[in-house]
Amino acid sequence: MREWCRRSGARLLWSTLVVSMFLLTGCGEKARPRIRAFAEGTFSISSQQDSTKDFGGFEIVLVTQSEGDIDTLGVAITDVSGNFRMDISALEEGVFPFIVSRAGTRLAIAEFVVAEGDSTTVSGSFPLNGRRLRIVSPENAAWTAYRNVKALHNQRILELVQSQTASGRNMFDTIASTSAILWSLRSSYPTSMATKLASVESVVMLEGWQDSLVIARLPELGIDYSGIVQAVRAARRSVARQLGQDSSLSLLRWYRERVPDEIQKAELQMELVVALLDSFQNDLALEEALELRRSYPGTDWATWAARATYEIENLLPGMEAPAFQVLLRDGTELSSESLLGKFQILEFYEPTNDIFLKEIGDRNTVFQLLNENIFQVLSISTDPDSVVNEALFEEVDPPGMFVFAEGGKESDIARLYNVHVIPTRFLIDPDGLIVSKYTGSGMMDLKNDLIAVIARLNQIASQAN
Structure with a gap:
């Protein structure tokens, strides 16, 4: 069972780190000509x-x-x-x-x-x-064209959703059409700022839909484009699917050496850490994260790298979950040791968080159906407001045990589990080993993994009989 859980949970969900990457623009930037x-x-x-x-x-x-x-x-x-x-x-x-x-x-x-x-x-x-x-002006004309294309695209997507015709084929046709129009601005306004944005967006929006075209278009983007990092991130994933992880890592390293400024180099260094983790090269990911900390001390990049380092060393699937002791909502003390022998779902949430509220119906349904002899749910609120925390229980009795963590994201348990995105959930096996981590809108992934666990348990029980 331990080995199965480790294998089935080995999907690395690094959205915590990826989300953080988009927030680190501008730190450590050197003076530029106006x-x-x-x-x-x-x-x-x-x-x-x-x-x-x-x-x-x-x-x-x-x-x-x-x-x-x-x-x-x-x-x-x-x-x-x-x-x-x-x-x-x-x-x-x-x-x-x-x-x-x-x-x-x-x-x-x-x-x-x-x-x-x-x-x-x-x-x-x-x-x-x-x-x-x-x-x-040429630049303002290009911007108007870009803005109009985006407006028409958003309108088309909304129409598909409202008419319940947002099938894979319809979505692909819409995305491919918009991408082609955005790319065509290169002919009408070849040097404009809007065209550079449109070209990058044309590449990014095709990732996962038409990976071969993403790979073909990337070399046509200028290395000096302000959005080149976003395009390289998308192309990295396309290359991994089409040509393998080694090729995607080579792509990142090539661009990291050639982009013109330190902001872009640091952002691609972060993406390299994520890519190495995706390819299960944890030791190399750790080396790159440490190098990021050494290269940019005292910056937000160094902070991100420190979190990534902690994650690599302590929170990857197959590792022993950090031990903790907490005080439950009803005043009872609970230790992680007392949960051994059962699958554990460790959930960090805030009662007013938009994603948590959106998922709460599905969350309650799924957790309510779990056999308490096999699964235990522990939910930790990182909202320091006790009134807000108690309001969750006014109309419903949500399943699971609850903790109101004093100190919020800076509380001991939140720091142990490197919580920076809400909600964050962990699935832990009966031996106390991490199966997987789910950040942001990850309830569906957790649900699917729980279904897989239950199916495997039923299979084992059937074989035993």
Whole structure:
């Protein structure tokens, strides 16, 4: 039984680490040259509103917000004829709010693309009466095209879901069509920021649907694309399915050596750790995680690597689950040792968490059906609010034993099990060995594994009889 559980639970669910990877942008970034652009234009007022022909005093501001601070990228005021000129300086390319005000009243706000060397013309006659500002430049035209494609794609997906026709074939056709249109922007707007985004998204959205095309398109993306890491992540999984894990690892190492800045190198180093774990090369994954910590001390990457290191050393399938002692909701003390001899489901949750609430019906049904002589469920709330915790029990009596962990995610038991994503669940076998870990929306995977365990137990019982 022990060996079967270890084999059947060897699927590595590293969503905890993968989710964290997307949050670590910008840490340790070195100063970069600022992006320079230019805008000019004319604003006027309808003669019905103002017959003086004095169009001065329109205030134009282009701003962004970074870590709570407002950064003004450009500012201008129209002259009497309504004309303005504005030099723009930004830390990076992007889409920012373009705000037009007069006499303290905000009149319009629009999306404005800032990209190196782009020159934009803006015009409008107030009141706009539902019209938009006219913003004309190669970069803004490309952004509009990209945004329209995305809007049509989202609408099509929504229609499929609402009509209950979101079959695999229909979804594939929709995704393939959108991917092709996004890729075609390379012909219409070959050097624009939006085209680079569209090209990356065209590759990423095909992963798992058309892996061969993902692999074919990746080399056509510029190594300097801001989204190249996302494309490489997707291609890594496609390559693993098509050509094997060794080829996917080679792909990651190739790009890690060639991407232009440290942020991208660190992100690909993190992906390499995950890929090595996916290929069951735990020792090499540990080496790469330790190297990440050494290369970027004191950064969020180092923190991520420390969590990955702990996970590799303590929480992989087949390892002994960390021992603990907790106080149950009813005041009873419980130790992990007392649970040995039964399968254990260790669940970390928060009563107001969206995923937990979405899954709670299925959770209660599944756990209610488990034989308490064979399975034990221990649920630990990492919400420090006792009122919120008790509210879960006002209308229902959810199955399982419950703990309200003082200290939340910083409590001893949450730290022992490296909990950073809610919900997080562990399946542990009767010998106290970890079978698998499930993070985020993982209830269905846990349910399927429990069905497999029960089927195997029934088979063993049948053979014994």
